[in-house]
Amino acid sequence: MQIQLAIDRLSIQEGIEIAEKARKHADWIEVGTSLIKEYGMESVRRFKEAFPEKVILADMKTMDNAIYEMNLCFQAGADAATVMGAAPFATVEQCMAAADKAGKKLVIDLLGTDEEEKKKLYTLENAILCFHISKDQQEHGKPEQLVIHKPAGLQQKTAAAGGISMETLDEIAAYSPDILIIGSAITKAEDPEQAAAAFAEKIKQKERI
Amino acid sequence: MQIQLAIDRLSIQEGIEIAEKARKHADWIEVGTSLIKEYGMESVRRFKEAFPEKVILADMKTMDNAIYEMNLCFQAGADAATVMGAAPFATVEQCMAAADKAGKKLVIDLLGTDEEEKKKLYTLENAILCFHISKDQQEHGKPEQLVIHKPAGLQQKTAAAGGISMETLDEIAAYSPDILIIGSAITKAEDPEQAAAAFAEKIKQKERI
Numbered sequence: 016m017q018i019q020l021a022i023d024r025l026s027i028q029e030g031i032e033i034a035e036k037a038r039k040h041a042d043w044i045e046v047g048t049s050l051i052k053e054y055g056m057e058s059v060r061r062f063k064e065a066f067p068e069k070v071i072l073a074d075m076k077t078m079d080n081a082i083y084e085m086n087l088c089f090q091a092g093a094d095a096a097t098v099m100g101a102a103p104f105a106t107v108e109q110c111m112a113a114a115d116k117a118g119k120k121l122v123i124d125l126l127g128t129d130e131e132e133k134k135k136l137y138t139l140e141n142a143i144l145c146f147h148i149s150k151d152q153q154e155h156g157k158p159e160q161l162v163i164h165k166p167a168g169l170q171q172k173t174a175a176a177g178g179i180s181m182e183t184l185d186e187i188a189a190y191s192p193d194i195l196i197i198g199s200a201i202t203k204a205e206d207p208e209q210a211a212a213a214f215a216e217k218i219k220q221k222e223r224i
Numbered sequence: 225m226q227i228q229l230a231i232d233r234l235s236i237q238e239g240i241e242i243a244e245k246a247r248k249h250a251d252w253i254e255v256g257t258s259l260i261k262e263y264g265m266e267s268v269r270r271f272k273e274a275f276p277e278k279v280i281l282a283d284m285k286t287m288d289n290a291i292y293e294m295n296l297c298f299q300a301g302a303d304a305a306t307v308m309g310a311a312p313f314a315t316v317e318q319c320m321a322a323a324d325k326a327g328k329k330l331v332i333d334l335l336g337t338d339e340e341e342k343k344k345l346y347t348l349e350n351a352i353l354c355f356h357i358s359k360d361q362q363e364h365g366k367p368e369q370l371v372i373h374k375p376a377g378l379q380q381k382t383a384a385a386g387g388i389s390m391e392t393l394d395e396i397a398a399y400s401p402d403i404l405i406i407g408s409a410i411t412k413a414e415d416p417e418q419a420a421a422a423f424a425e426k427i428k429q430k431e432r433i
Contacts, residue, residue, distance in 0.1 A: 048288070051261055052297075056263075078257075099310070105358075105365030106361075126287065126312070
């Protein structure tokens, strides 16, 4: 399991400073949607400059205009980008094609998708599938549990996002996602370095068993 | 019927120059998702400065982080913002509350929503409902026709978007949406001023009948 550190609701500079503290323990760094919408592609450029050795994921949450949006973030330095699985399938397919062509990774965010949509999305073999409970669902909706329904035989890599904390890590890790997306449990910790180290250590322990 | 001029896939400066040409004929100016993701809230600020008398819509396409994203664009000067109907309902509700609180308008983009989702969305009385065929559906998917299934008794205002041109205007106008969203048919016209004037004239004619 790899750690993706999600940077959200911060200025670019604050985000870089926090990510710097967690640098040793994060494999992926996510430039969150809130940074992209506030600062545009400058946010992606600055993170790639600061962390050239990391996989920089632009959380574009693309719903339309697939090729334009993918190229926008790839040209800004992103190594990976997200598309919403709830978008028309033509959009997801075009994002996949753009990522393949650019030699980049596509993560499909399954938020708000039903079983029928998921089935179609599972046919995109190069995609990474992200099982996701959103911030608003955590904070305002019916509290839902993050569950990874990975059908038997699914070949794609998976990611899991949604309020992952040291308390819920056991539950989520039981599904063995390839990527654990962790945001405020690190970025809002009193000591982000120590928090990231604790996640990394716990994951290492799990993988030893 | 009002005209919403959608500005997409352009620099801020190019977009402002084109909107300036169509100024007399557009009631709403949309800062497109592509501008927001490329330039961030600077795009919204610049358009509101340039067109203080227009309704400036930020096409945020919010999928999560409702209150943060709404406040982001409202503070930058947006008079209206979009949320995706395909987002978890908690997100749409929170966007509606944030818009009501700020005295702004919320447009729900119905792209990718099914009938069950639409039914829930129709309960949000202050929202404007946007019937939408996406760019990718127009360019890459099965060609779909923009149809406005407005159930009897629906009180909300409606908007229509999706490749509206002088050729398809009759078809769409038959549904009498309150807002016609027009992008490239004006922005990519050889003479955007003349194109916008032609749309405005044709709409006026229709409303006389």
